[in-house]
Amino acid sequence: xxxxxxxxxxxxxxxxxxxxxxxxxxxxxxxxxxxxxxxxxxxxxxxxxxxxxxxxxxxxxxxxxxxxxxxxxxxxxxxxxxxxxxxxxxxxxxxxxxxxxxxxxxxxxxxxxxxxxxxxxxxxxxxxxxxxxxxxxxxxxxxxxxxxxxxxxxxxxxxxxxxxxxxxxxxxxxxxxxxxxxxxxxxxxxxxxxxxxxxxxxxxxxxxxxxxxxxxxxxxxxxxxxxxxxxxxxxxxxxxxxxx
Amino acid sequence: xxxxxxxxxxxxxxxxxxxxxxxxxxxxxxxxxxxxxxxxxxxxxxxxxxxxxxxxxxxxxxxxxxxxxxxxxxxxxxxxxxxxxxxxxxxxxxxxxxxxxxxxxxxxxxxxxxxxxxxxxxxxxxxxxxxxxxxxxxxxxxxxxxxxxxxxxxxxxxxxxxxxxxxxxxxxxxxxxxxxxxxxxxxxxxxxxxxxxxxxxxxxxxxxxxxxxxxxxxxxxxxxxxxxxxxxxxxxxxxxxxxxxxxxxxxxxxxxxxxxxxxxxxxxxxxxxxxxxxxxxxxxxxxxxxxxxxxxxxxxxxxxxxxxxxxxxxxxxxxxxxxxxxxxxxxxxxxxxxxxxxxxxxxxxxxxxxxxxxxxxxxxxxxxxxxxxxxxxxxxxxxxxxxxxxxxxxxxxxxxxxxxxxxxxxxxxxxxxxxxxxxxxxxxxxxxxxxxxxxxxxxxxxxxxxxxxxxxxxxxxxxxxxxxxxxxxxxxxxxxxxxxxxxxxxxxxxxxxxxxxxxxxxxxxxxxxxxxxxxxxxxxxxxxxxxxxxxxxxxxxxxxxxxxxxxxx
Amino acid sequence: xxxxxxxxxxxxxxxxxxxxxxxxxxxxxxxxxxxxxxxxxxxxxxxxxxxxxxxxxxxxxxxxxxxxxxxxxxxxxxxxxxxxxxxxxxxxxxxxxxxxxxxxxxxxxxx
Numbered sequence: 001x002x003x004x005x006x007x008x009x010x011x012x013x014x015x016x017x018x019x020x021x022x023x024x025x026x027x028x029x030x031x032x033x034x035x036x037x038x039x040x041x042x043x044x045x046x047x048x049x050x051x052x053x054x055x056x057x058x059x060x061x062x063x064x065x066x067x068x069x070x071x072x073x074x075x076x077x078x079x080x081x082x083x084x085x086x087x088x089x090x091x092x093x094x095x096x097x098x099x100x101x102x103x104x105x106x107x108x109x110x111x112x113x114x115x116x117x118x119x120x121x122x123x124x125x126x127x128x129x130x131x132x133x134x135x136x137x138x139x140x141x142x143x144x145x146x147x148x149x150x151x152x153x154x155x156x157x158x159x160x161x162x163x164x165x166x167x168x169x170x171x172x173x174x175x176x177x178x179x180x181x182x183x184x185x186x187x188x189x190x191x192x193x194x195x196x197x198x199x200x201x202x203x204x205x206x207x208x209x210x211x212x213x214x215x216x217x218x219x220x221x222x223x224x225x226x227x228x229x230x231x232x233x234x235x236x237x238x239x240x241x242x243x244x
Numbered sequence: 245x246x247x248x249x250x251x252x253x254x255x256x257x258x259x260x261x262x263x264x265x266x267x268x269x270x271x272x273x274x275x276x277x278x279x280x281x282x283x284x285x286x287x288x289x290x291x292x293x294x295x296x297x298x299x300x301x302x303x304x305x306x307x308x309x310x311x312x313x314x315x316x317x318x319x320x321x322x323x324x325x326x327x328x329x330x331x332x333x334x335x336x337x338x339x340x341x342x343x344x345x346x347x348x349x350x351x352x353x354x355x356x357x358x359x360x361x362x363x364x365x366x367x368x369x370x371x372x373x374x375x376x377x378x379x380x381x382x383x384x385x386x387x388x389x390x391x392x393x394x395x396x397x398x399x400x401x402x403x404x405x406x407x408x409x410x411x412x413x414x415x416x417x418x419x420x421x422x423x424x425x426x427x428x429x430x431x432x433x434x435x436x437x438x439x440x441x442x443x444x445x446x447x448x449x450x451x452x453x454x455x456x457x458x459x460x461x462x463x464x465x466x467x468x469x470x471x472x473x474x475x476x477x478x479x480x481x482x483x484x485x486x487x488x489x490x491x492x493x494x495x496x497x498x499x500x501x502x503x504x505x506x507x508x509x510x511x512x513x514x515x516x517x518x519x520x521x522x523x524x525x526x527x528x529x530x531x532x533x534x535x536x537x538x539x540x541x542x543x544x545x546x547x548x549x550x551x552x553x554x555x556x557x558x559x560x561x562x563x564x565x566x567x568x569x570x571x572x573x574x575x576x577x578x579x580x581x582x583x584x585x586x587x588x589x590x591x592x593x594x595x596x597x598x599x600x601x602x603x604x605x606x607x608x609x610x611x612x613x614x615x616x617x618x619x620x621x622x623x624x625x626x627x628x629x630x631x632x633x634x635x636x637x638x639x640x641x642x643x644x645x646x647x648x649x650x651x652x653x654x655x656x657x658x659x660x661x662x663x664x665x666x667x668x669x670x671x672x673x674x675x676x677x678x679x680x681x682x683x684x685x686x687x688x689x690x691x692x693x694x695x696x697x698x699x700x701x702x703x704x705x706x707x708x709x710x711x712x713x714x715x716x717x718x719x720x721x722x723x724x725x726x727x728x729x730x731x732x733x734x735x736x737x738x739x740x741x742x743x744x745x746x747x748x749x750x751x752x753x754x755x756x757x758x759x760x761x762x763x764x765x766x767x768x769x770x771x772x773x774x775x776x777x778x779x780x781x782x783x784x785x786x787x788x789x790x791x792x793x794x795x796x797x
Numbered sequence: 798x799x800x801x802x803x804x805x806x807x808x809x810x811x812x813x814x815x816x817x818x819x820x821x822x823x824x825x826x827x828x829x830x831x832x833x834x835x836x837x838x839x840x841x842x843x844x845x846x847x848x849x850x851x852x853x854x855x856x857x858x859x860x861x862x863x864x865x866x867x868x869x870x871x872x873x874x875x876x877x878x879x880x881x882x883x884x885x886x887x888x889x890x891x892x893x894x895x896x897x898x899x900x901x902x903x904x905x906x907x908x
Contacts, residue, residue, distance in 0.1 A: 025774070026359075026366040026443075035870075036368045036442045042873050043434045043468055046880040051472035053884045054506050055480070058491050060888060061502055061895050063845075069497075079833070086829050090855075094822040097813075097863045104812050169496035176491050180480065224864045228856045234829075235848035239836035243844065441872060469883045505891045556886060560894065569897040572890070 022212045034214050041218045045225045048188075052229055055181050059236060062173050069170025071241030076171075077178070078132055082238040085128050086230060092121035093227045096220045103213035111203045111216065118223065119200065122193050129186055136175075178237055185233060188226050195219055264754025266673040270770040285370035286773055291356035292671070293377050298352060299740070301343040301384060306733065308336035313695075313726040321713035329712035330397035331413060335390075337400025342422050343384055345652055346514060349521035350432055350467075351380070353663045354460050356671060358436055360764035360771065361454050363445025363780040368438040376431035383425030390417035399710060401511070404492035404503040408484040419482045426475045429517070433467030436460050445763070447782035454762055454787045455531075455544055459524025462548035466513045466520075466555065474510035477503065501567050508559035516555040519619075519651055520548055522659030523590055526615050528787070529662050530594045532760040533609035534601025535789050540593045547586035554583040564635045573632055580630035587623055591616060606758070607681040611662025614689050618654025622647060625700065640710070643703025649696045661688070661739065668743065669757045673770045674750030680742045688735035694728025761787045811868040821862045828855050 020030055027033040063070050099114035167175070199215050202208065208216055271288045281289060311332040315323040324332070355373065359366050367373050390396055396418040398407040407415050440461050444453070481503065484490025492503045531538050538544055560568055560576030568576075594616055603609065625647040629635045638644060668676050698721040703709075707718050714722070756765040763786055767776050832851040840847060861867040866877055 026364065026368075026370065032442060036438050038869075039441060039872065039876070040369060040434060040438045042876045043437050046876055046883075047430050047434070047468045047472045049880040049884055050469055050887070051476050053887050054473045054476035054509075056884075057506065057887055057891050058480070058502060060892060061499065062491070062497075064892070064895060065499075066497060083829070083833055087826060090822065090825045090829065093825075093859060093863050094818060097818050098815065101813065101815060101818065172489065172496050173491060173498060176483075176489060180483065180491075184476075221864055224859050228859055231855045231859070232849075232852050235832055235836070235852055239832065239848055241844070242836040243839040469879075473887065501894075502891075505894065509887060509891070556883070557890065560890070563894075568894045570901055571897040572894040575890075575893065 020212065022214075030212060034212075034217075037214050037218050038221070041221045045221065048225060052181070052184065055177065055184070056232075056236075059177050059181070062170075062177070063240075066170035066173065067241075069168055070174050071244075072168070073171035073174035073178070074238060074240035075242065077238050078135070079238050079242070081128050081132050082234055085125050086234045088121050088125045088128070089227045089230050092118045092125070093224050095121065096223045100213070100217050100220045103208045103216045104210055106210045108203070108206050108208075111208055111213075112200065115196065115200045115203055115216075119193060119196050122189055122196070126186060126189060126193075129182065133179075181233055181237065185226065185229050188229070192219075192223055192226055195222070264752045264757065266752050266754075266770070267768040267772065269772065270673065270768060271773045272672075272770050274773050283374070285366070285374055287355050287359050287367045287370065287373055288671070288771065288773075290373050290377055291352050291354075294347060294351040294355060294380070297377075297381060297384065298344055298348055301339055302348075302736075304388075305336055305339035305344055306736065308332050308339065309729065310733065312336060313729045315712050316714070316722045317726050319714050319716045319719050319722075324712065326712050327397060330399075330710070331395030333710055334396045334399050334413075338396065338418060338422065339387060340652075341400055341514070341518075342425050343380075343387060345518040345656055346429055347380060347425075347432070348518075348656065348660050349525060349663065350436070350460060350463055350517075351376075351428075353525065353660075353667060354436065354463075354521060355432070357456065357667065357764055358439055358460060359443070360767070360775055361457055361762060361786070362440060362443055363448060363763050363776065363782065364439060364443040365774045365776070365779075367435045368443060369435050372431050373435055376428045376435070379424055379428035379431070383421045383423070383428060386417055386421030386424060390414035390421060393417060401507065402478070402481060402503075403507075404481065404484075404500040405494060408481055408490060408492050408500075408503075416482055416485045419478045419485070423475055423478045423482070426471045426478075429467050430471050430475075433464035433471075436464040437468065440464075445780045445782050448786065451542060451545070452782060452785040453545075454524075455527035455538060455541070455548075456521075456524040458545040458548045459520045459527070462552040463517050463520045463524075465549075465552050466517050470510040470513040470517075470556065473506055474514075477506040477510075501563065504563050504566050505559070505568075508562045509556075512559040512562065513552070513555045515648070515651070516551055518656050520551060522615065522656040523548070523587075525659040525663035525666075526594065526612050527590075528760075528762070529608045529612040529659075529666055530597050530616075531787055531789060532666070532758060533606060533612065534597050534603050536597055536601040537785075537787070537789050538593060539596035539599075540589075541785075543589055544593050547589045550586040551583065554579060554586070558583055561630055561635070564632050565639050570632075577630055577632050581627065584623060584627055584630075587619075591620055591623075605682075606665075607676075607678060607685050608662045608666035608758075610682060610685040610689075611658045611665065614685070614692075615655055615658045615662065618650050618658065618692065622650030622654055625650065638703055640708055641703035642699040642707050642709055645709050646696045646699035646703060649699070653696070654692055658688070661685070664739075664743070666758070666760075667764070668746070669753030670764055670769050670771070672747055672750070673753055673768075674746050674748075675753045675757060676739075676746045676750060677742050680738060684735050684738040684742075686735075687731060687738070691728050691731030691733075691735050695725050695732055696728070698722070698724045698728075761789055811865070813862065813865065813868070817862060821858050825855055825858060828858075 022033075023030055024033060027036065095114045095117040099111055099118065102110035102114055196219065199219050202215065271286055281293065284290060284293075311324070312329070315321070315329055315332070317323075321329070355367070391414075393414045395413060396402075396411075396415055397413040398411050398415060402415070402419065440453075440457060480491060484492060489496065490498065492498050492500050494500055527538050527544060558576055558580045560572055561580045564573050564577075594612075625643070629638060629644060629647060665676060665681055668674075702718055702721050702725075705718065707714050753769045755768055757769075758765075763776075763780055763782070764771075766780060828851055832848055835847055835851070836844065838844075860877060866874060
């Protein structure tokens with residue numbers, strides 16, 4: 001496995017005296033440092049895949065058991081908003097890829113603009129998500145009696161045109177997974193946006209050069225991963241049995 | 245600076261301290277003050293932070309074991325109610341598994357040695373390394389909070405629907421603790437994988453690496469691929485506790501057994517997280533104290549990977565009586581037999597290494613002998629329980645309890661102690677007192693067998709686990725087990741005392757008191773902050789003893 | 798040793814042209830529209846298979862091009878592959894229990 005075995009010429013006791021300011025002391029070259037950062041993010045993504053995988057497993061099991069319940073619950077989701085969100089996220093993947101490209105070419109203004117675009121698209125996604133959730137979550141003060149009445153349709157009701165419609169048990173399983181999956185995804189988006197703000201700030205200060213733009217690239221990998229999760233969530237959650 | 249090729253010597257690895265020198269400045273004294281420790285990014289200091297906190301949790305978990313064994317001295321449930329007993333064995337399990345065994349060797353010896361053994365100045369991500377320790381501590385704080393709040397009573401396995409719907413113990417707090425500590429583990433594994441791939445010294449190809457590194461690499465694969473699944477599962481359990489509805493809820497059509505599938509998807513590979521680093525340690529100890537290369541190096545290296553991979557395919561053997569179908573049980577059983585093969589290969593190879601080696605009986609070697617024998621028993625009894633027909637009878641009895649304690653305590657804990665003794669001079673610059681250490685090792689061995697061998701018999705005779713009362717005829721064996729546990733406790737307390745003593749008062753060790761091979765021994769004891777005065781260049785297998793070089797097969 | 802030279806030696810210096818990014822983006826949008834459209838067509842049990850297949854193609858485009866995996870080292874490609882394999886292990890073997898439930902039915906108790 002010859003995969004970046006490190007070449008280091010001899011025993012210079014102070015090799016970093018003239019080194020790039022971004023080169024950490026325990027790495028020999030910027031190239032090694034970047035390869036390490038990149039591999040590190042990929043390994044992190046690998047564990048994220050397994051993290052979401054647990055929820056997808058539950059989804060698959062219950063879809064197998066309750067196809068009708070899944071279909072009924074899925075049809076309650078807003079397909080238009082879900083579709084728009086999918087397009088928004090894919091566009092944001094484009095803009096972050098273009099930001100990395102701009103960094104490779106050293107175009108400072110473009111880096112900033114593409115990162116801002118990514119940020120705006122990410123915020124749009126979350127705003128749309130907020131409205132989707134809001135339509136599903138209601139307080140029902142008139143129904144204290146049941147133990148878990150307070151919030152979610154998981155608890156047993158949908159709010160449809162001012163009416164309370166009871167939710168079948170099987171639909172409740174779907175809704176738990178819907179909130180768990182999209183909620184965890186949204187949390188990852190929020191963390192991503194927070195990191196993006198930091199990177200945007202660095203970009204505005206001109207920190208990124210063609211020799212060193214690692215944070216943009218690593219962030220890009222994370223952002224693309226979050227997009228990929230949604231690419232799977234969209235059909236699995238929104239498109240169950242829409243053809244009836 | 246290449247490792248020396250020491251001419252063949254039949255002399256033992258006797259420790260020398262005449263003329264041994266400790267460097268004036270090293271990683272321990274180069275900086276002082278609380279901040280330099282709590283904000284350190286030096287992997288060696290972080291290893292010591294872990295050592296300190298892991299030891300504290302070990303004794304806490306041991307305290308709960310003591311409570312359990314005290315109750316089991318008598319057949320009646322007289323020392324505590326069954327509810328309190330449930331909390332005692334649960335806290336014992338949760339603390340020992342998640343806060344001691346999983347991090348033990350990787351976070352202490354691994355953190356300290358991985359950069360040294362590959363010739364690097366630090367791990368790939370030093371700040372993430374520090375973060376992993378803080379996550380461990382925060383997770384531990386939640387575990388302690390759960391304990392103070394009365395503990396968890398579900399068993400360390402948190403099975404639903406009891407844990408999600410019925411238990412009124414601190415399940416949520418305990419679950420959060422486990423969840424957070426899981427990310428400590430993930431970050432450690434991430435750091436090791438990137439370091440081993442990207443930071444090896446020039447000339448250090450994969451097949452020149454120490455087997456300790458292979459073992460930690462395989463362990464890290466499991467940490468990355470397995471831990472997140474239990475993390476999300478525990479999180480889903482926590483949601484169900486809070487929201488009072490969830491995916492494991494049978495009243496809405498959920499399947500509680502799904503929890504078991506997802507839980508054991510990690511928790512079975514987790515036992516390999518716990519034992520593989522121990523095996524890596526043993527390979528180093530056996531080679532070092534037999535003055536001989538490990539027989540069949542590449543087989544041992546590949547067997548670590550095989551264990552890691554196959555270990556992911558067998559989790560259903562924990563669900564044989566839980567309601568999984570006979571067809572899937574069959575598949576799990578067959579693969580469980582297969583996973584024993586690479587472990588057996590290691591045992592054969594260690595044994596072959598002993599043969600015609602020039603063996604010396606320093607404490608680390610005593611622990612290595614103990615490991616090989618006790619892991620053998622533990623592993624063989626694993627085959628008993630892997631047979632579905634047998635497991636139907638012994639599942640949830642003391643047979644299983646004995647099986648896994650032979651591996652975890654007779655295996656991993658012995659390897660941990662052996663490794664601590666072997667590398668103690670490197671870590672501290674001082675020698676532990678050999679006489680006391682040998683005595684402790686012996687006490688541990690005797691105490692261990694007295695504690696756990698009777699449990700095989702108890703399980704075979706039908707005594708269930710997790711019961712605080714039992715039929716009278718089981719009392720003799722239980723008394724033996726508790727007596728053994730007291731002896732075992734003494735065996736663990738003694739090293740606490742003499743290691744602490746040796747920190748300031750031990751003899752100066754010098755760079756390489758055991759005349760062992762490896763890049764870590766090519767630097768001073770203790771090492772300088774950046775590990776090597778000059779970066780090493782490797783020209784042969786780093787752990788090459790006598791004339792035998794490790795050849796790439 | 799010239800750090801600049803080292804930087805240029807390793808794989809990530811492959812610069813993907815903007816036009817390729819835009820093409821991939823276009824493909825992704827088309828595939829999204831396709832998956833929505835196909836959801837309204839009754840393909841019976843194949844609906845989920847088709848939806849997943851489209852999702853896999855979309856994800857592959859993102860992985861290979863946006864995330865540069867097509868131009869990355871073997872190691873990174875192995876990490877990606879291993880993650881997918883492990884996910885399939887989780888799904889497949891768990892489902893092997895659920896799919897075979899009910900295959901073995903206990904014989905009726907005759908009184």
